[in-house]
Amino acid sequence: MAYSREKSYADHKRRDLEFEKGDKLYLEISKMKGVVRFCKKGKLSPRYVGPYEILQRVCKVDYELKLPSKMALVHPFFHVSVLKKCIGDPQSILIIQALSVKDNLSFEEVPVQILDRKVKKLRNKEVSSVKVVWKNHLVEGATWEAEAEIKSCFPHLFDN
Incomplete structure (x- = not known):
């Protein structure tokens, strides 16, 4: 038993x-x-x-x-x-050499394209945001960022 x-x-x-x-x-x-x-x-x-x-x-x-x-x-x-x-999904695995990883195992995120723009109204002001696609990321990985911050760091995205 x-x-x-x-x-x-x-x-x-x-x-x-x-x-x-x-x-x-x-x-x-x-x-x-x-x-x-x-x-x-x-x-x-x-x-x-x-x-x-x-x-x-x-x-x-x-x-x-x-x-x-x-x-x-x-x-x-x-x-x-x-x-x-x-x-694992072979498509989601990124090659380290393609990322240009530095010695301290960090890499720089670079925006490639702006997909969308929206303006959010608060009580006294309006805040504009842009949806940014980043290098070495899929379109599904796009993030909403403050337009002023992206425009100051990456003005070439707003030329057109």
Whole structure:
């Protein structure tokens, strides 16, 4: 009786995962305090690193991953419990070189086009706003900005 109860509790946490060769996976980092693995340490360190590609399936629950050369000392075989499938939209991934990322991992947002203009009436004044499409963003990512601020920083958008 007790065995079946314990088994039912354990089965709730168990996941039957299977991955194919060539899939991209994230690798879970140890959450133990003071343990440094994969060059990550600290309270705000990420939970997963990667994504890494599957080279082969070793057995039902073990996979061999293609790790970068900086992780050459890490054994490339991992249990399915420390792996998480990388689900992403390839169109939404931006190439870092195209963004011209600086050394401090920042980049400059540049407006490309003004889509719309609106004037909002307050009690004593009117505030005009423009809808701006930014470089390296989709049209759905356009934002409303104060017209005076955009006009002072980027006057070439208002030439026409």
